[in-house]
Amino acid sequence: MKKILAICGIELSLIFKKRQNYLMMFAAPLLLTFVFGGMLGGNDGKLRLAVIDQDDTILSQHYIRQLKTHDDMYTFETMSESKASEKLKQKKIAGTIIIPRSFQAQLEKGKHPELVFRHGPDLSEAPMAKQYAESTLAKLNIQVAAAKTSAQAAGENWKAAYQTLFAKDPKDTAPAVKRKTFSDSEKNAGASDTASTAAGFSILFVMLTMMGAAGTILEARKNGVWPRLLTASVSRAEIGAGYVLSFFVIGWIQFGILLLATHWLFGINWGNPGAVIVLLSFFLLTVVGIGLVVAANVRTPEQQLAFGNLFVIATCMVSGMYWPIDIEPKFMQSIAEFLPQKWAMSGLTEIIANGAHITDILGICGIxxxxxxxxxAAGLKALRA
Incomplete structure (x- = not known):
């Protein structure tokens, strides 16, 4: 064990002796998080949506009031279709909800009106907003059915019964929606733009660092370090373990400092510490394994760095490190299922956004x-060859 720790210590000292490594490991991810996180997170955090009421009836107006009940998450504005289309093009609103002309007539017949939801391709929260609009409509449908039943029993018009039972108190009838944010400024964990940017850039630069560090194996073999160690009664297994341990420790030092720095600088709460440690440890082992595979299939440290960086950048793009994965084509989303970055990002989102603990992410950790x-297995087999 002492020999393994000694090799690990030597490799750590070599990495941290080079000042340019500090730029790649810490300064670059923090700077990019600050720039891109600030650009994306400079609004009030609410989705601004336009509502186009083509029906203009009692039920359509009440539906809009119910939509506006939860203003902690959405901002709804009623406007014309032409004005909404113009604002959507200018990205002043995130999307539009169109209430069709037959809205009330369909509800009276017990049918479910079809809303038209339009949004830009980069709106990652579109499914959630659409679900909120549909759940509010479903609640309204139930209210209308209840009002008609009550009106039949009392022998009165259903509209009068509806006004009495529901129209005066929309706050008590709208479905509850909770907004979660990546920041913990109000003790709610969730996924803000700054936090997702921090997670993405941390994963990217940790992988880039690990690819460069894995190149030291090639350099050591090329310079005759391994043969000298073998003659000094150090086994090949101990040499390999020492290098792998050094890569793992380097990755955790970088991740640890980035997690603490983003927490202090940007107020990001990374969630349950135990879950974060377990998830990132499995991810780092995966990255070390990838580094070994690349190192085993190239001839020089320069090739290791070039091919490693190309692999990392390309796969991070596909995995949704730079943009929401939902906007990618289906075939790219399918490819992402076979990339570790996608699963690491999913795990971090679960921990930070949903307050997941270790038991909640066992499946992701298993993957x-x-x-x-x-x-x-592939890397060690190739290195022995």
């Missing part, structure tokens, strides 16, 4: 462990 096992 990352499988990635690590496969890449380690």
């Amino acid at each position: 990352l462990f499988a990635f690590a096992a496969i890449t380690f």
